[in-house]
Amino acid sequence: MRKPGSDTLPAVLAAGVLLLVAACGSGGDTAAPSPTPVSTPTSAPASTTPSAPASTPPSRTTTSATAVPVKLCTTTALKISLGQGDSAAGHFYVPVVFTNTGGPCRITGYPGVSYYAGGDHHQVGDAAARDAGPTPVLVLQRGQAASAWVNQVNVDVYDAAECAPAPVTGLRVYPPGNTVPVLLPEPGARACTKHMPDQRPLSVRAVQGGTDNP
Template sequence: MPASTSAAPSAVASSDGSSSGDASTRPNCPTGQLGVRLGAAEGAAGSTITPLVFTNSGSTTCRLRGFPGVSFVAGDDGHQVGPAAAEDGARAGEVDLAPGRSAHALVRITDSRNDDNATCVPTTVRGLRIYPPGDTAAAFVAAPQTACAQALLLHVETMEPGAS
């Protein structure tokens, strides 16, 4: 799939490879219009890289611009554990998402066993709270694991076309 571009302010790469007309008129994708899931994880040195996939379940094309918000959550109340994901990369990708199409952002999760227990404070989490770019309503994705209450384990990249 072609990479998204922001070279021309009036054109934005779409998840199907086409470009939109006036980039300023495309609405942000609201959480309620998106299906959110984790893609297939790949191991890396001391971490796992997983695509966070957003699928437009609505009937209109919308835009995902920038970085999603990602944090670990635990307990029945869904309280946040540890710091929210750090944004990796300098550019803010833009993807126009037609109905039924998907886009993704890569999430790197550092293995909590890389930190000593005093710095980490190991905590069992239920999954991830996800804020699509430009929205304040969150989605939840189940991903039980051990996270650190005191150390940064999450890093997120900007939006890219396709369901990687």
């Protein structure tokens, strides 16, 4: 004789086994989530398309600064006078002084110098020979001066027949590079009226800065 409930226990156990098997089977058939692959960043290829130029302001027409050469000192822009002279051993040295009365100008080289006489201011004797020496380019501001020293030989040192001395009124002076002269009276001056090939009764130095004897 069976005890009550003895028929149901095996059935319950069997059902539990079937449920466990089903659960295990279900777990085995479900795929585990695969790991997400990590993408490795790669450097982007250099672009061959030129970049747009930076914006620039509209172009403007400009004029480059060009050094303007200082103009030549002209006769009309200069006060020309004789400075304080000095005598030495048969020579009389006197500076011709060029004082700028206008804007900046340049002066360089030798002035033209000769004796003149008479109402017509005719030239007497040879024009002044040039003494060798430096010829600086000088820029004179308004009021500044430069000078060229003139050497006048005492004509009495020459043979009178060769020299033929005569009184003169003064010196005719052309500033360097100019064709307009000035007349500078020189009381008591005398000059040789004849050409003497081997003598230099009148000579001049190039223009130098200031008025002192170089």
